Amino acid sequence: MEEMNLYIKELRIDGSLNEDFYYAKIPAIRQLENETLHFEKPVTFFIGENGSGKSTLMEAIAIAMGFNPEGGTKNFVFSSRDSHSNLYKHLVIARSAYPKDGFFLRAESFYNFASTVDNLNGGGVRPLIDSYGGVSLHEQSHGESFLALVKNRFAGKGIYLLDEPEAALSPARIMQLLVCIHDLVESESQFIICTHSPILMSYPGADLFEFDENGIRKSEYMETEHYRITKAFIDKPERMYQHLFDERKEEE
Numbered sequence: 001m002e003e004m005n006l007y008i009k010e011l012r013i014d015g016s017l018n019e020d021f022y023y024a025k026i027p028a029i030r031q032l033e034n035e036t037l038h039f040e041k042p043v044t045f046f047i048g049e050n051g052s053g054k055s056t057l058m059e060a061i062a063i064a065m066g067f068n069p070e071g072g073t074k075n076f077v078f079s080s081r082d083s084h085s086n087l088y089k090h091l092v093i094a095r096s097a098y099p100k101d102g103f104f105l106r107a108e109s110f111y112n113f114a115s116t117v118d119n120l121n122g123g124g125v126r127p128l129i130d131s132y133g134g135v136s137l138h139e140q141s142h143g144e145s146f147l148a149l150v151k152n153r154f155a156g157k158g159i160y161l162l163d164e165p166e167a168a169l170s171p172a173r174i175m176q177l178l179v180c181i182h183d184l185v186e187s188e189s190q191f192i193i194c195t196h197s198p199i200l201m202s203y204p205g206a207d208l209f210e211f212d213e214n215g216i217r218k219s220e221y222m223e224t225e226h227y228r229i230t231k232a233f234i235d236k237p238e239r240m241y242q243h244l245f246d247e248r249k250e251e252e
Helices: 027-031 054-064 107-120 128-132 142-153 171-186 225-235 237-251
Strands: 010-013 043-048 091-094 101-106 158-163 190-194 207-212 215-219
Touching (some): 043 054, 054 158, 054 190, 101 142, 142 171, 171 190, 225 237
Parallel strands (some): 043 190, 101 158, 158 190
Antiparallel strands (some): 010 091, 207 215
């Protein structure tokens, strides 16, 4: 997909954030008050430590694009707990094309989403469950239901926002997800993905935005902290254990 056809091309925050809101204290979020985040590739990863603002920004993007805060398509309106922030009200999103399909996948609320699909099934001329592979998402393992969703519901020419999709997937299934992402990119789709998975973020040609205490910066795959820590552990786990356990003793 050429840059000019991206469904989300630029992102910034309009005006100054209210200091009373927790997200106003997150460096990555504050950076967007002064800088525009540019999307140049069909696959973009948000990576970084817990609490760095990845999911907060992803949620705001999803709501600003018209998706349910808890996940699903733009037609889903279920809510188990109204806990989303109002950051979306401050976002300005520039587009150069409009998607024909879209989905916001949240690992933490996927159970509620699957329950909503079951509850709505049979309400129309064509059973809703057919769009998700014909089998209840609750009647599959967590990982199987994730992949069933991507394989059957994601139709292409869409914007897909995935928040930690690896949460339910084995390494082999993450590789299957990479194939699904590639097929959908070939069908003119755009992905923005929050992840901690070094396997997933290795997608060829993707942009990686690393969130940390200094804000947001674009990183190369092998320069990311996730890659470096994982590689160091796999290469010499005994050394890593020794370092961790010695550090623990010093704290005590």
